[in-house]
Amino acid sequence: MDRVTSLASQKAVVIFSKSSCCMCHAIKWLLYDRGVSPAVYELDELDTWGREMEWTLVRLGCSPSVPAVFIGGKLVGSASSVMTLQLNGSLKRMLIEAEAIWL
Structure with a gap:
């Protein structure tokens, strides 16, 4: 979980x-x-920790386990959550608040 x-x-x-x-x-x-220039961790390419991190994401409530998106250190969720935020206009505001993009 800490990782x-x-x-x-x-x-x-x-x-x-x-x-x-x-x-x-x-x-x-x-x-x-x-x-946005996100940090991307490809779990299937991480030999040692990929499987453990995938199980951690499941325990955090990610279903399916990937993609799991964090904005400003907070779990946003999977693809459906991100797409919902995009469609209702909230994603841009979240990205600005996290300083991932600027106006």
Whole structure:
């Protein structure tokens, strides 16, 4: 748990992902398109800690476990949560507040 929370707080936006996940890819590009430069951790490419971090994300309530998006050190959720925020206009405000983007 400590590893995930530590990594999640090291940058304004952090994505825990898997390289073969199409929804992870879509969320990464949504954020890139908005000018965000997130820290991305591909769990399937992390030999030692990837599986443990995936289980931690599940215990934190991520279902499915990836993509798991943290903004300002706080868990936002999975792809559906991020897309909901995008559609209702809240995502931009959250990114500005976390200083991931500027006006």
